[in-house]
Amino acid sequence: MLAREVRRRFDVRGCFFLEPRQALVRRLSEPVAGMDPITQNGAYSLSSFYIQLELASRGSEGGLGTAEELEAAPMYATLGKQLRLVAALSQGDFEGTRRAREERELLSLQSTFTDQHRETSVRWEAVAIYRAADLLGLKQLIQAQTARAARFPGAQPLLHMLRAQYLLLAAEPERSLAEVHAGRALAPPLTHACGRELARVETQARLALDRVAKPVRVRIALKRSFEACSSTRATRTD
Amino acid sequence: MQLDPRYEDRLIAAQARALAAAGSIAAAKARLEATIRDFEAVGPNGVPIAALYETVAEIALLETDTSTFQRALEEVKRIYSRGKHPGLVARYERLVATGRRQLSQWSGSGLVRNDVHERMLTVTQVRSGIGPARSDEQFRQLLGIVLDEAAAASGYLYQLSSVTRCGSSHSAEPRRSIQRSS
Numbered sequence: 001m002l003a004r005e006v007r008r009r010f011d012v013r014g015c016f017f018l019e020p021r022q023a024l025v026r027r028l029s030e031p032v033a034g035m036d037p038i039t040q041n042g043a044y045s046l047s048s049f050y051i052q053l054e055l056a057s058r059g060s061e062g063g064l065g066t067a068e069e070l071e072a073a074p075m076y077a078t079l080g081k082q083l084r085l086v087a088a089l090s091q092g093d094f095e096g097t098r099r100a101r102e103e104r105e106l107l108s109l110q111s112t113f114t115d116q117h118r119e120t121s122v123r124w125e126a127v128a129i130y131r132a133a134d135l136l137g138l139k140q141l142i143q144a145q146t147a148r149a150a151r152f153p154g155a156q157p158l159l160h161m162l163r164a165q166y167l168l169l170a171a172e173p174e175r176s177l178a179e180v181h182a183g184r185a186l187a188p189p190l191t192h193a194c195g196r197e198l199a200r201v202e203t204q205a206r207l208a209l210d211r212v213a214k215p216v217r218v219r220i221a222l223k224r225s226f227e228a229c230s231s232t233r234a235t236r237t238d
Numbered sequence: 239m240q241l242d243p244r245y246e247d248r249l250i251a252a253q254a255r256a257l258a259a260a261g262s263i264a265a266a267k268a269r270l271e272a273t274i275r276d277f278e279a280v281g282p283n284g285v286p287i288a289a290l291y292e293t294v295a296e297i298a299l300l301e302t303d304t305s306t307f308q309r310a311l312e313e314v315k316r317i318y319s320r321g322k323h324p325g326l327v328a329r330y331e332r333l334v335a336t337g338r339r340q341l342s343q344w345s346g347s348g349l350v351r352n353d354v355h356e357r358m359l360t361v362t363q364v365r366s367g368i369g370p371a372r373s374d375e376q377f378r379q380l381l382g383i384v385l386d387e388a389a390a391a392s393g394y395l396y397q398l399s400s401v402t403r404c405g406s407s408h409s410a411e412p413r414r415s416i417q418r419s420s
Contacts, residue, residue, distance in 0.1 A: 058247075059284025090284040093321035131248075131285045133325030203252040207259070 018054050021047045045070060046117060049079045056087040057124045063087055078107045079114050082121055089128035089137075097132075119148065123158065123193060130165045138166045157187035161194045164201045173208035176201060247273060247286050251293040258297045270294050285326065288317035295333055299340045307337060 028044040031037075049070060052063030063083055070080030081104035088096030108118065122141060129137040142162045149159040160183030167176035180202045187195060250273050257266035270293055277287045295310035314333060318326040381393060 057286075059286045061283065088321075089323075090286065091321055092285050092288075092318055092323045092326045094323040096321070097323065128285075131289060132323050133329050134323070135325070200248050200252065203249060203256075207252055207255055 018051060021051050025051060041073075045073065045076050045079075049076070049083060049117065050121075052083055053086055053121055053124045056083060056090055057128050059090045061087070061091065075111065075113045078104055078111060078118055079121070081107055082118055082125070086121075086124050086128045089125070089132050089134070092132060097134075097137075119155075123161075123197070126158075126162055126165060127197060130169065133169055135166065135169055138162060138169065142166060157183045157192050157194045157198075160186070161197050161201070164198065164205070168201055168205050168208070171208075173205040176205045177209070180205065247277065247290060251290055254293055254297065258300055263297060263301050266297055267294070270297070283317070285317060288314050288326075291317075292329065292333060295337070299337060304341070311337065 025044060025047045028040055028047065032040055048066045052060075052066040056063045064087065067080045067083045067087070070076040070083065072080075081100050085097060085100035085104060088100050104118075108115070122145065126138070126141055129141065142159070145155060145159045145162055149155040160179045164176045164179035164183065167173070167179060180198050183194060183198045186192075187198075250269060254266040254270045257263070257269065270290060274287065274290050274294070277290065291310045291313040295307050295314060298304075298307035298310060311333065314330055318330040
């Protein structure tokens with residue numbers, strides 16, 4: 001019922017769910033009348049995971065308590081490692097990243113229960129990898145997502161986003177822009193969670209291309225990108 | 239246009255770069271300073287805020303502001319160097335190299351005092367002296383990318399200046415002919 005209420009109030013794709021999720025976790029940390037403990041624990045664990053994933057990707061160091069809670073439950077242990085991976089990447093911790101990635105891969109062989117959430121969280125992982133300028137990490141994500149996108153067309157915008165990030169890091173802004181446009185064609189603004197990241201990559205690719213161009217061209221390109229990604233209130237994701 | 243700094247740090251950094259490229263350096267700096275203040279008030283101390291400082295340093299170079307550049311570079315170094323992530327270390331090194339190049343030009347033209355240039359060189363020497371472990375990690379990472387791009391199963395990476403092998407994807411030694419040609 002609580003989840004339905006949240007969904008009713010924020011029933012729009014691409015909305016930031018951090019604050020509503022935090023309110024939800026506060027409610028779920030106490031017994032809820034009419035909700036069985038297994039459902040409550042599941043909702044609590046998954047909501048905590050996404051909150052800390054968002055905070056960790058911004059460089060927050062406070063999510064390790066949640067990672068420990070998730071790792072203590074065999075069903076959610078993979079998500080705990082995924083959270084540690086994003087946190088380590090956002091802190092620039094190379095050894096921590098390597099360890100978390102290895103442990104996550106091992107755990108994912110043991111249980112497929114949270115595979116869907118792990119795949120959903122690739123978006124946060126990709127941003128953290130991109131920030132860390134980790135070409136090899138992005139290449140690995142692209143390989144995994146290529147197979148997934150072949151089976152699920154809905155994953156194709158994410159694949160284009162990853163390729164656009166990779167090409168931008170590899171100093172190929174022209175090809176990166178082509179991937180952005182391919183992603184945009186499949187997922188126009190406000191229809192897909194990758195929209196915000198596609199807009200960011202587009203902005204940076206245009207900057208890279210227009211570095212020596214006349215300032216007015218930079219302004220026009222930027223104005224278009226910003227209009228595309230912030231045509232609505234700032235808390236929307238695209 | 240208002241962007242929420244908690245979510246849009248990278249877009250704000252790109253916006254600041256564009257403003258600076260278009261000649262509005264003061265506006266770019268004001269935007270970045272406000273965003274960094276917002277970030278620091280919330281408390282995260284990771285790569286996102288270092289990336290904002292990286293942009294501050296790049297913009298400072300555009301207007302010969304050596305003190306701002308040095309301050310921002312220290313912040314970038316503090317965060318990018320602490321976890322020894324090769325990608326971040328490379329980004330820091332690129333910023334140092336850009337700064338050195340720019341400072342050399344300014345020193346030649348008398349825009350900055352020579353001691354600033356010397357301090358800049360010292361920063362690079364400190365970084366280089368951290369130890370060989372980081373270099374190994376970087377070479378491994380680099381070799382991995384090259385092999386991956388070439389779809390090769392194994393390979394070697396040589397540093398030509400000293401003809402020493404820096405990385406190998408497996409334990410076997412290369413053929414003597416390859417060693418000589420390196």
